[in-house]
Amino acid sequence: MDTAPLTISQYLIRRLQEIGVSHVFGVPGDYVLDFLDEVVASPLHWVGNCNELNAGYATDGYARMKGVGAAVVTYGVGGLSILNAVAGAYAERVSMIVISGAPPTTRRQSGALVHHLVSDYRLQYDIFRKVTADAGILDDPATAPELIDRVLGRCLAERLPVYLELPADMARRVCAPPAQAYTVPVPRSDPESLSECVEEAVALLGKADHPMVLVGGEVSRLRLGSKTLALVERLELPFATMLSSKSVLPELHPQFIGLYQGNWSRPLVSKQVEASDCLLSFGAWMTDLDTGMFSTRLVPRNLIAAIGGHVQIRSHYYHNVQLADFVQALAAAAEPRSYTASHPVETYHIPEAYSPVDNQPLTAARFYERIDGFLDDQMVLLAEPGDSFCAAADFHVEEAENFIVQPFYASIGFCTPAALGVSLARPDKRAVVLTGDGAFQMTAQEVSTLLRNNCPAIILLVNNDGYLVERVLHDDGSYNDLQPWAYYRLPEVFGKNAVCMKVATEGELERALSVAEKETKRLVFIDVQIGKLDASAGLARLGAAFRATQEAHASARQANVRTERLTLR
């Protein structure tokens, strides 16, 4: 190890490099300039964003591809602007490091009213504590190295965001250099719990006629796709994924059944998952969108549910059993029995060949069918919360890491900035953004940062004149209308290196996609004109489930209104 003294900034930068961060996103501000001077002098690449929220989304996309990402912002105006992206990373378990500049400690001690201060100096730290696994204020060179190591460790071990606040006068203060290379802490299982739990699971598997694996979001975030694939292949178990784990295991795999979302699943998927007499549920997030608005019918006595460091079998829990260890130990201990062969499953439906009709106006269904076929193994699809992720749930994605979605926090506007992170994390892949006009307007300026960094992303903007999800979920209101932009002209305002097209027919789409395939070095933006109420089949299912819930509320309301009116009289 190099034992030359380091500043706190240099120490932090060295640790970031060691854990695999090579790009840092953010926006400069005066409280963080000393730190940024060190960033640009280091091997890290500084990626300036148009605003902090967009920087946060970009960092999230980067972290989903590389395992961890870092953002740098200034105090107050910067910190509170990136917060929503950090909250999304917290909800969805993404390792994001937020580094915020802050007023000098001398100002903090005197309580001086400096610019960007909201009220008290601890406010930002207190808020970030609520949406992070750990947080620290680097106000003492003596403790800074230990604090940095602890906070980064929790970020990586728990797959959650963390927060580090660096007062401006601390950025160049000298601290002890690292005594050794950074070792990423790995959460350990309790050996007794693990072996007893695996033993019980093996026994249950042995007795089952229709065992099956349900792969959830945690498998994706803990990057356990290949371990899980090894298990299903060794035991020849059929498996289903969920929206939050889509493509974590290959979708053309002969043991793959399909995407499970309760009532929204294709019937053959829900029928098989719900009929399993031993369902190994690995890291399944039982959120509204992952469960078809809580319409799953899983039988608790047939479940072995591993999530969050615990395994539940019927009514008892094994604590301190990590999913990674459980999957690996179970794969080793269980007897291969060729469940798939003895109980053949209907495998995933392969779509028919798409054949464009030249002057046919595009419909949502045909557009999504075409995009499903367009995607290849070198493309990473980012499907925006909204009609895009509803439609994309039905796409066929073969490679793990080729599908990015925010299936729980569902913050619209996420995908365009996230594509920047994906593009820089994996220059060998091409980011494809599938988004809507309402979502795109939220964060549109980040197209300029894609251009600035020469990211040859493909942006498919479904231009249907408004917030389609809201129109479908609820009686439509004028609040769902948008200002119509000439979207296809926008990238040219932001930079020169874009190819922009507008398409309204199947033939036009075909020609545009063919340009996109050839123009592999430039950003391609396609403004796709779709009818105002034309939704994907996936969104139609969501709408039906949502309205059923609303009607249940409405009947309750009616009853309630009558009662209350009597009371009020």
Add this chain to the structure above:
Amino acid sequence: MDTAPLTISQYLIRRLQEIGVSHVFGVPGDYVLDFLDEVVASPLHWVGNCNELNAGYATDGYARMKGVGAAVVTYGVGGLSILNAVAGAYAERVSMIVISGAPPTTRRQSGALVHHLVSDYRLQYDIFRKVTADAGILDDPATAPELIDRVLGRCLAERLPVYLELPADMARRVCAPPAQAYTVPVPRSDPESLSECVEEAVALLGKADHPMVLVGGEVSRLRLGSKTLALVERLELPFATMLSSKSVLPELHPQFIGLYQGNWSRPLVSKQVEASDCLLSFGAWMTDLDTGMFSTRLVPRNLIAAIGGHVQIRSHYYHNVQLADFVQALAAAAEPRSYTASHPVETYHIPEAYSPVDNQPLTAARFYERIDGFLDDQMVLLAEPGDSFCAAADFHVEEAENFIVQPFYASIGFCTPAALGVSLARPDKRAVVLTGDGAFQMTAQEVSTLLRNNCPAIILLVNNDGYLVERVLHDDGSYNDLQPWAYYRLPEVFGKNAVCMKVATEGELERALSVAEKETKRLVFIDVQIGKLDASAGLARLGAAFRATQEAHASARQANVRTERLTLR
């Protein structure tokens, strides 16, 4: 009063109307659609924004003109995205009402993992409590009316933002209608404290040779401009304002001395203010930017400082003395003595006539000089935090309410969305945005909402290729560079109703401003090309003060580095 039953939504909407809200800003989301249905069915105007942060800034601009504003967002993704704007309103004392939809109470009770949830259902409320005067969750029709009245009351009485969370299943629940029209609570002074305090102040004024009034930001936010003007005119007191109170009293008034900012003031201003032997300081925010980086030299024994409901004279305090009451009682009780006449002050410098030189490339100094002359009494200037507000500090603004700035929180990107709020609050005035390229990129899409609402704002974009403030305050780094946009083409992408121009010489600016004067019904966008390091005189002063502070830190750091290196060995 109409005593027909109301839903909670209708009750809230009626109260909003009663307190003077006629436009509501925001972004729809499924948890808030039942409420929005009532908004669009009511006399309130719904103004959809591109994203929630922009909606927050627009609401802030609206509230600064009308006294109060309201924003509506959805849960989680919406609430946390608007937070930075609410924090700004809290720092700067702006009455902003944030109404957030939320998951139904039934979901909250079961703890279900619904979309837009971060972790627990109270998180958003807990965060908003930190940046608001009051907050409430409308989860019970029996208490909702009282809660709404209490929260709105604190918003208006304390001139601070407040937060109301409305679960989706509560929006249409029936509650008791108001028993009477809403009465805005007025904070009362303690009569004994007030009279004793006024008596002491009158005595001190009577003994003084050079009394003077220093008008601060609180006078602006509490809308006490005319009361304060009445006082200075009756007592013939000279007065100075600060950046945060600029133009609250007319700047061509014969008793006006100038803008006081400690060392940054013109010497004749600081000399007179600091030499006053009885300085009536009304609501002066002693923030870094208002005090020229804490360079004021006010003598405590000569100060009578009223702020935050207290009056301090030397070392003793009168509590519960409201600024409004103090100003009014003092004006009535003190003897008019013609201080201005007996101690003539140098009045404010009137600029020389500006005469354009046709092919002369524009400089910052000449551009700002020209804009100072261009502004008239029907224009409201919004000066962006950055070079814009540094330059605008030296402008001459005659009318109260014709100058909007965020002098303390200083969040760049504020002014373009805030201009939407200003335009809708005061259609009789024309909003003029003075902004920089870095700030503009943050919130650029809100130009589309200005166009959508036919707001004939004038946007003056100082295009100097980067974050100028950071370049000036600190050794320049590559992180201050921006992607160069074809800014002048942007409004045409967002809508048809704009006039867009790019200017680089004095002659071009002249012609563009002449178009802006004629095109009173359309948005006018002028992309002003200025040299990369060409800053206003105001920013140059800020940079000098800032570097002096930095150098003080640097010497401390040097000393420290040496010591620590020895220790580390």
